[in-house]
Amino acid sequence: MPNKRRTLLVISIVLGVLFYNFYLQELLAFNEAKSAKTLDGIQSYFRKYPNGRYAKELEVIEENLAFENVKKYPTQFSIRQYYKYCGEGRRLVNVKFEEVKLSSNIDVVRSFIAEYPKSSFTPEVKRKLNALWMAEFTIYENAVKKAGTAADQKSVVFFRELLTYMRAKDLSHIYVKFKRTTRLKDYLEYSAEARNLLDLMYTDHPVEANIKSLRDNFSEGNLDNLEDDVVKEMKSVFFGIFTNDFFGIEKVTDTTHIKPNDVVLQISYELESQEEMALGTKVPDLWIHTQTSDYGLKNFMGYIIGIDARFSFDFKIPNSNLDYKFKFLGNPGSNISGFSGMNEGYRIMVRNTFSDFIRNLSNNFGLTRTDK
Numbered sequence: 001m002p003n004k005r006r007t008l009l010v011i012s013i014v015l016g017v018l019f020y021n022f023y024l025q026e027l028l029a030f031n032e033a034k035s036a037k038t039l040d041g042i043q044s045y046f047r048k049y050p051n052g053r054y055a056k057e058l059e060v061i062e063e064n065l066a067f068e069n070v071k072k073y074p075t076q077f078s079i080r081q082y083y084k085y086c087g088e089g090r091r092l093v094n095v096k097f098e099e100v101k102l103s104s105n106i107d108v109v110r111s112f113i114a115e116y117p118k119s120s121f122t123p124e125v126k127r128k129l130n131a132l133w134m135a136e137f138t139i140y141e142n143a144v145k146k147a148g149t150a151a152d153q154k155s156v157v158f159f160r161e162l163l164t165y166m167r168a169k170d171l172s173h174i175y176v177k178f179k180r181t182t183r184l185k186d187y188l189e190y191s192a193e194a195r196n197l198l199d200l201m202y203t204d205h206p207v208e209a210n211i212k213s214l215r216d217n218f219s220e221g222n223l224d225n226l227e228d229d230v231v232k233e234m235k236s237v238f239f240g241i242f243t244n245d246f247f248g249i250e251k252v253t254d255t256t257h258i259k260p261n262d263v264v265l266q267i268s269y270e271l272e273s274q275e276e277m278a279l280g281t282k283v284p285d286l287w288i289h290t291q292t293s294d295y296g297l298k299n300f301m302g303y304i305i306g307i308d309a310r311f312s313f314d315f316k317i318p319n320s321n322l323d324y325k326f327k328f329l330g331n332p333g334s335n336i337s338g339f340s341g342m343n344e345g346y347r348i349m350v351r352n353t354f355s356d357f358i359r360n361l362s363n364n365f366g367l368t369r370t371d372k
Contacts, residue, residue, distance in 0.1 A: 151366030274306030
């Protein structure tokens with residue numbers, strides 16, 4: 001008999017432990033999470049019992065608490081907390097509306113309209129979208145006013161029309177399409193008369209013995225990377241006056257999908273050898289490549305033929321007769337010293353001509369960067 005009692009006692013203890021571990025302990029964790037009244041406190045239950053018997057009930061409590069936090073303290077932090085813990089919550093549309101009210105990011109506003117076109121909040125969100133656009137118009141007009149006579153009035157009129165079109169279609173992205181042509185001549189492709197004139201013009205060092213081959217040192221492969229850099233610079237220069245990330249700009253590639261209403265800016269450019277007239281003969285314009293020694297002395301390294309870039313800028317507003325054309329001869333500058341090799345020298349030359357082109361074009365539009 002004592003053995004039977006002992007057995008029953010052991011069974012009771014085991015059942016008690018099991019009851020505590022598999023039911024009572026979870027119940028205590030649930031009650032503790034509820035009484036915590038914080039999102040972190042509620043998460044302590046889910047960390048222990050991600051699929052617990054009280055999970056559904058606690059999810060409702062958590063969503064209510066997260067939403068109340070957003071209503072009482074509408075900040076980016078409280079909104080992120082709601083998204084983190086209640087991403088599919090019943091009040092998701094309400095929280096996204098609160099985010100719209102806080103944000104000046106046009107993508108947040110657009111996203112709400114696209115996701116909830118029939119929401120009761122949508123009319124107010126559309127008014128917010130229009131207000132954001134009007135703020136950018138004001139920024140542009142202030143920039144034009146500050147630029148004064150430096151801005152070209154016909155260019156300014158076009159840019160206003162462009163902004164008006166983009167606002168009407170709710171577009172804030174511009175695509176850039178490049179078309180390039182290279183017409184480069186090496187030293188030996190010039191006439192004997194031209195080469196003789198160069199020897200008379202550059203007497204310190206014989207030209208033919210010291211001229212670096214343009215074709216051997218110019219890499220057209222660099223142009224793809226340069227075009228990528230130009231697009232980045234265009235965003236900084238063209239849209240630097242506007243609110244951060246309000247406008248975007250992207251280079252057109254083989255995989256880019258252009259829609260009928262999209263704005264496409266085409267830049268055609270021709271790279272050609274720099275030339276000048278000497279005694280009625282066309283000769284290449286030579287640059288002298290030097291390297292500075294550790295002692296500050298400039299050592300002659302050779303001659304290189306300069307490069308010019310002729311730009312043709314074509315900007316058209318879709319479905320209209322409004323377009324903007326601009327032709328420009330880029331200036332590579334007068335000093336490109338300090339480069340490590342000829343290839344790098346030519347890359348810098350072309351880069352300078354692009355920068356010169358963008359700077360002049362942005363000045364025409366009145367897009368002078370100002371402190372905000």
